[in-house]
Amino acid sequence: MSAPPPRSTAEDPNATSSSSSxxxxxxxxxxxxxxxxxNLTTHHAQLTKWASLVLAYCRHHRIFKLSLSGDPTTTTTTSSSSSETTGGDGGEAAGPDTTELFYNRRINRRLSLADIREVIDFLRRDGRAEYVTTAKGGSAEGGGSGGGGDVAWIYWRTPEEWASLVEGWVDATGQRGSVLTVYELVEGEGTRGSEFHGxxxxxxLKALNVLVKRGKAQIFGHEDSLGVKFF
Structure with a gap:
């Protein structure tokens, strides 16, 4: 397969498009x-381009959990100013219909579910994706934590990268020694304008646990009222 040169929007997972679409x-x-x-070489190049496209698309729309079927009720996204919380019964935030990511209606071409999973596995090997798991450690939609399921975390920023952003904000705002709730960090006025707001x-919590392991934070409280103290 020979394809036109890739656009930087899809090749650079750290690039954010300023346009609305x-x-x-x-x-x-x-x-x-x-x-x-x-062809193995061509297939690897194909997976690389798909992986870059998924990262760029999810970053653009601030999608954190991606439904492989494109069901917007299982896709978590936020706006630039606040978290959308109009999800279904499962408590997930409603996101855009991501069917377009794997289905180009204009040319009537769709990536098969098996091939989508291969792209997700390709991202997993690079630490850029992970299947969403239940409290019991299994896949949210069946199968083990290593594969299966319809919903995957897409790490256009990894938990470690988010942790560094949070730590930078803590230093910049003089929050060491302070106690904040998780809700304040996500929705509070104090974090408005930060990249992790929303x-x-x-x-x-994945990012905060990275800081806990580094000895930079302590998480306490119950599930519905978690707090964190920064050191």
Missing amino acids: FTFPPEYSFPPFFTRQT LDQELL
Whole structure:
């Protein structure tokens, strides 16, 4: 498969588009991009481009949990100013219909679910994705934590990267020794304007636990009223 040169929007997971609508890379309009390539070298290049596209798309829309089927009720996203909390019964925030990510309606080409899972596994090996698990440690939609399920964390920033952003904010605002609730960190006026304002709370907890392991924070309290003290 030979495709046009990739656009920087999809190749750089750390680039944020300023437009309201996402700009897909040229290969997204190339029909073979949606068909698994048999040549190993070409297939690896195909996976690399898909992985970059998924990261760029999720970063643009601030999507933290991605439904592989494109169901917006299982896609967690936030606006730039606040977290959307209009989700379904499961408590997830309602997000955009992400069907377009894997289905180009204009050329009527769709990436198969098996190939989507291969892209997610490719991201997992790079530490950029993880299947969402239940409290019991299993996949949220069946299978083990290593695979299966319909919902995956997409780490366009890893928990470690979010942890560094939180720690930087703590230093910049003189919060060492302070006690804050998780809600204040996500929704409080004090964090408005920070990159982690409106962050998915589960992902924030992953980041805070990184700081706990570094001896920079302590988490306490109950699930509905968690607090954190920074050192």
